Amino acid sequence: MATEQIAPAINAWDVAQRQFDLAAERLNLSPGLRRVLREPKRELTVHFPVKMDDGSVQVFTGYRVQHNLGRGPAKGGIRYHQDVTLDEVKALAMWMTWKCAVVGIPFGGGKGGVIVNPKKLSQREIEGLTRRFTTEISILIGPERDIPAPDVNTNAQTMAWMMDTYSMHVGYTVPAVVTGKPIPLGGSEGRNEATAQGAVYTIVDAAQHLGMDLRKCRVAVQGFGNAGAIAAQLMAAEGSTVIAVSDSTGAIYRRQGLAVNSVLAWKQEHHSVVGLPGSKEISNEELLELDCDILIPAALENQITAANAGKIQARLIAEAANGPTTPEADEILYKNARFVIPDILCNAGGVTVSYFEWVQDLERDFWTVAQVNEKLRAVMTKAFASTLDMSLSEQVNMRTAAYLLAVQRVADATSVRGLYP
Numbered sequence: 001m002a003t004e005q006i007a008p009a010i011n012a013w014d015v016a017q018r019q020f021d022l023a024a025e026r027l028n029l030s031p032g033l034r035r036v037l038r039e040p041k042r043e044l045t046v047h048f049p050v051k052m053d054d055g056s057v058q059v060f061t062g063y064r065v066q067h068n069l070g071r072g073p074a075k076g077g078i079r080y081h082q083d084v085t086l087d088e089v090k091a092l093a094m095w096m097t098w099k100c101a102v103v104g105i106p107f108g109g110g111k112g113g114v115i116v117n118p119k120k121l122s123q124r125e126i127e128g129l130t131r132r133f134t135t136e137i138s139i140l141i142g143p144e145r146d147i148p149a150p151d152v153n154t155n156a157q158t159m160a161w162m163m164d165t166y167s168m169h170v171g172y173t174v175p176a177v178v179t180g181k182p183i184p185l186g187g188s189e190g191r192n193e194a195t196a197q198g199a200v201y202t203i204v205d206a207a208q209h210l211g212m213d214l215r216k217c218r219v220a221v222q223g224f225g226n227a228g229a230i231a232a233q234l235m236a237a238e239g240s241t242v243i244a245v246s247d248s249t250g251a252i253y254r255r256q257g258l259a260v261n262s263v264l265a266w267k268q269e270h271h272s273v274v275g276l277p278g279s280k281e282i283s284n285e286e287l288l289e290l291d292c293d294i295l296i297p298a299a300l301e302n303q304i305t306a307a308n309a310g311k312i313q314a315r316l317i318a319e320a321a322n323g324p325t326t327p328e329a330d331e332i333l334y335k336n337a338r339f340v341i342p343d344i345l346c347n348a349g350g351v352t353v354s355y356f357e358w359v360q361d362l363e364r365d366f367w368t369v370a371q372v373n374e375k376l377r378a379v380m381t382k383a384f385a386s387t388l389d390m391s392l393s394e395q396v397n398m399r400t401a402a403y404l405l406a407v408q409r410v411a412d413a414t415s416v417r418g419l420y421p
């Protein structure tokens, strides 16, 4: 009897460390520096109780990891997902360190997560979970220490509860302890759209470099959360045709193009993109391998792997998600002349406007959406240009190029600070 080969699950932390090793090797980093940057500085695991609506008490597990604080306070989102693991959060924290360094904002990398499917909880239960989790990680967070933000399945409301809980503990209002807040609490104009907007700025620059006319491009978007849904809208606004989108429930396709606003309205009502009249349901695998010009992975890690990288047809892959591509897939894509805008560059618009929000909160001075987007555009264009230059001069793919820039900046900060004591 033939035994079926089951591929071992891909571990995001293993991927993150391998990506770092590639850059460290090329940069010829000293063995000591490599050892330091290869591991997170702090990992906190908490198990905490939440009173559920049925009167029962459930215990949830959550994490906050600070990868590196060399260039400033830890910065990074909090995700709520049933598949969260400590290794995933460690990877996401390390990616935040490089992301902040690529775009040159003065933060280190952090990330948090709670193992929970929030779609199965009521709003009151999510509030209770958020407030207690904030309390449990309050030994780490603070506007000068570690500043959370939204990520998968968290949003401005989650940040409002976190900000309120932290402020109740210290006895005064501390808007700068989290970013991605609602505007009335010191949130920034443009922050909700920032991840997608930043990604689209890099797509515009990449298209110009590749000689692609966005008005003739067909786009597939994997994931229809904050990053994916808004990226789909912005690409449509650029004149591209969005031919496929997906969410955690499935994917839809329409050769002539989907009306993105209709998909949004449909999802709002049916909690799924699937079933939109006029669209055809396809699988997640089919979406990734579609005949299209631009693929925007905007969901979770490890979507483009050695198994499907050779079948990706898009000329341009813009990683709005964190960690969607494995190192093996990177090699295949590069060999097949696929141009990848790597996550740490492509989705850095989110944390960049988080930085703007933090600055505005600390200065008690707020900017217009036009000011925010102008500054965001400048940051993204500069980071894209430096990465492209590095990629061309070193003859490496865009991910390695972005890593070379980022790791060098963090390494410089770490060495010039010196080793304490």
Ligand code: GLU
Residues within 6 Å of the ligand: 075, 076, 077, 078, 147, 148, 149, 150, 151, 152, 179, 322, 347, 348, 350, 351, 352, 354
């Ligand atoms: N969660 C987002 C990311 O992965 C934003 C982080 C932030 O704004 O701090 O980049």
